[in-house]
Ligand code: NAI
């Protein structure tokens with residue numbers, strides 16, 4: 457019997473192209489696992505009225521470890537239009553399966569590392585005063601509260617009378633009181649103190665374990681006084697237990713502006729759900745973008761690892777596939793690190809670093825080519841060729857081992 461069982465959920469579009477590449481690499485490092493395929497995504501919605509079927513939930517509950525590709529989601533009206541005709545009018549409403557999964561299993565800690573690979577032509581460069589350029593080494597890990605905030609799902613168009621009445625008890629609701637229900641949409645931002653404390657604690661723990669000098673709480677407490685205020689209070693309280701780590705506080709809007717000014721100054725960043733989503737994408741843009749952005753969704757029992765990118769439908773049908781598998785491979789590395797298979801994770805990370813540094817094999821995004829079938833003819837590597845190149849470096853791993861091209865992560 458295999459040591460681990462991993463529930464694999466390729467999902468939609470390019471999720472089906474990148475996830476199998478992760479399995480090739482995991483196999484190559486001798487990861488002893490059985491993989492169980494599970495359905496998720498748009499087809500499930502169209503055919504079953506549920507993008508996250510119960511059988512997938514059951515598999516995750518049982519095996520506790522998931523690798524996820526990407527899903528397609530579409531706006532409300534389109535979702536209704538694409539629902540199977542026999543299911544229409546029966547009260548089905550679309551909700552993102554990945555958001556549902558995070559809430560269902562309380563995967564409340566989302567970790568999104570944004571760490572430069574030396575030699576990546578997509579790395580952020582900064583102009584110097586003398587007209588030259590420098591490439592700051594970005595080494596940021598974003599901790600995003602993953603279950604609450606504006607993504608809690610408590611929202612209405614045309615809110616029920618009871619909700620309007622409750623809102624009307626707040627003096628600031630006065631300007632909206634006369635708005636017709638059909639013209640009114642409300643999404644509630646909910647923060648609970650235990651969840652705020654937990655994500656801040658996780659951020660400081662990571663900083664402590666991995667030698668980061670600062671944790672930045674990235675919110676907007678001057679305006680969102682209650683919710684961001686609570687996040688900031690908790691960050692401050694937690695920071696008292698880590699005297700060696702500085703607590704910095706930035707506002708989300710200003711942080712996105714400062715990002716390109718001094719990205720090398722930041723270490724661990726912690727934020728509520730939407731702000732964490734935003735700021736992790738923003739930092740990911742400095743280290744190569746969606747082809748390099750991996751993430752972990754971690755709960756007390758279940759953990760699911762996924763690239764940050766979506767299903768990129770316009771590339772989903774290309775054969776051979778052209779998208780960059782590295783974000784998916786790095787997500788698999790995060791899975792290995794999470795379960796303590798540190799050495800295997802390190803081998804894969806170093807092989808990726810070696811391929812990026814060498815610069816001979818690059819997917820279209822790394823060459824700044826337009827995506828599409830012509831990308832390969834223009835010299836870009838396919839998804840499979842990129843994985844092949846990484847596998848080839850794995851074979852050389854004993855010699856290469858820990859060449860130190862990328863800072864050790866685990
Ligand atoms: P996307 O991430 O799917 O793609 C945006 C663009 O980024 C692509 O057109 C492509 O140019 C580039 N890109 C993405 N992944 C890449 C990779 N591995 N290598 C190279 N380039 C890559 O986001 P988009 O187009 O906004 O959304 C498409 C669908 O994906 C939507 O239905 C959206 O709802 C869904 N989505 C799902 C996510 C998830 O499953 N976690 C996250 C984001 C979007």
Ligand code: MG
Nearest residue numbers: 733734737764
């Ligand atoms: Mg996002």
